[in-house]
Amino acid sequence: MSKKKIAFICVHNSCRSQIAEALGKALAGDKFDFYSAGTETKPQINQDAVRLIKDLYGIDMEQTQYSKTFNRIPTPDIAISMGCDVGCPYIGRAFDENWWLQDPTGQSDEVFIGVIKEIEKNILQLKNRVL
Numbered sequence: 001m002s003k004k005k006i007a008f009i010c011v012h013n014s015c016r017s018q019i020a021e022a023l024g025k026a027l028a029g030d031k032f033d034f035y036s037a038g039t040e041t042k043p044q045i046n047q048d049a050v051r052l053i054k055d056l057y058g059i060d061m062e063q064t065q066y067s068k069t070f071n072r073i074p075t076p077d078i079a080i081s082m083g084c085d086v087g088c089p090y091i092g093r094a095f096d097e098n099w100w101l102q103d104p105t106g107q108s109d110e111v112f113i114g115v116i117k118e119i120e121k122n123i124l125q126l127k128n129r130v131l
Contacts, residue, residue: 005033006126007076009091013038013067015046016082016101020119022053022061027120028127035076039091041067046105052112 008020017036024034045061053059070091079091081098099122104112 003031003033004077005035005074006078006080007070007073008034008036008080008082009038009070009095010036010082010103011038012040012042013069014042014044015049015103015105016115016119018045018061018065018067019049019053019116020080020082020123021065022059023057023116023120024123024126025064026057026059027123031127033074035073036065037068037070037073039070041069043067048104048109048112049116052109052116056113056116 006024008017008024010017013036017038021034021036024032028034045065045067050061053061078096079093081095083099083101083103099119101115101118102111104115
């Protein structure tokens with residue numbers, strides 16, 4: 001049986017969704033295939049996110065991930081919005097979940113780490129659910 005595909009979606013695919021893809025692969029990659037995407041792209045992943053994920057988990061997101069639009073990933077079985085504080089992107093279907101995460105871009109490391117830990121908690125809960 002193939003693993004379900006989970007996509008984390010935000011507008012720019014440079015921070016929260018990239019963190020979720022990295023942590024999803026690390027924490028629940030045995031159960032799901034994880035992707036991230038946006039409706040727009042950035043030239044690189046948020047450098048604070050890259051630094052903190054490397055410090056906290058030893059994962060180098062820049063080695064395995066890049067900013068991409070929704071049409072560049074496989075059709076997901078489950079689509080999760082990172083938060084609509086900047087306007088929910090339309091991806092051609094309704095979101096299965098919205099995690100309502102604040103965008104930590106430009107914030108302190110403490111704010112970033114809080115968002116990272118919230119993403120980690122949500123992924124572990126997702127892993128333990130029967131989907």
